[in-house]
Amino acid sequence: MRLSSPIYKLKRQAKLAARDSGIPLHAALDQLAQKEGYKSWSHLSSATSPSGHARNLLKQLQPGDLVLIAARPGQGKTLFGLELALQANQSGWQSHFFTLEYTPADVLNRITQLGRKPEEISSSFNLDCSDEICASYVLDQLHHTQQKALVVIDYLQLLDQKRKNPELTEQLSELKDFTRNTGHIILMISQVHRNFDLAAKPLPDLSDIRLPNSVDLTTFTKTCFLHKGEIEFRAVNQSQ
Incomplete structure (x- = not known):
């Protein structure tokens, strides 16, 4: 609502x-x-609340979804992605949180901000802060995952920061094929362009995603935009 x-x-x-x-x-x-x-x-x-929004969003996810979670800095997108991973873990999923932005200590501090005790989190919650994170790295880590899994990747714009990594479009296509073939769910955190701050609309949309190069964002099956406490979750028109 x-x-x-x-x-x-x-x-x-x-x-x-x-x-x-x-x-x-x-x-x-x-x-x-x-x-x-x-x-x-x-x-x-x-x-x-973040936990309430997370529960509601999890109910709307389908096996094979590739979801974009996006907002301007300071709007809580990383905290929300982490809450989703923790909520999924509580519901019996195996969950993974891959981040190129934060250290393990940073993530543990954010877990505490969510009112959780790190030592009480299930061992099926996996945190990975490797500098090697990209689509192929993530898929290598998930290769033997049999249990239903929800994966959060933080964040989109950093995936191709190394020249040896494929372009974003190729990486997203690889992730989409993986979710479609396995039924696992991947959520990708993303930045929103600073111009949105001057826009006359309450929430960003796909046109506001900050991208260094052209990327087909309709690869995502669903989007979730956050701004000033508002959250909008919708399906992506795959025919766009």
Whole structure:
């Protein structure tokens, strides 16, 4: 369910309503949440938190999906990708988090930010921070995976930073073939071009993805865009 406004704006509306009507803030928050289609503010908060969004998105994924998760810096795309991997792991999946951006200590710190204790995470959650990460490296690591797997790769623009690696289009095609043949799911985190900050739209879309070279983004089966607490998840038109 999409909110009429971002969370921070809804909170501001509730504060103004509480002041104008002389009711307690918690009552104003509950009233506003009910207008948004939720039982209470706590219900709204739970459903729209990173864990709530992750649970909702996982329910909509299908075997063989190749998903793009994209946002501007500071919007929580990496944290959301990590939450998805952890949620999938809790649901009995084998999950993998490959990152070219962060160190193991960085990722463990983010796991703590999500309210998780690293030592309590299942051994079927796999963290890989190798400098060699690219499509072929990822597939080599998944070669013997028999259990249903969800894979997060952080992030798209870094996959071809080494000249020895194939171009992004080739790597995405390789990943797409893998998901189609195995039924595993891969989620790719991506940057959004800075020009989006000046755009008159609430959320980025495929046209806002920052790319050094031309890449066929319709290779992805689904997209997930984040901005200021809003999340939009949709299927990609493969005929584009």
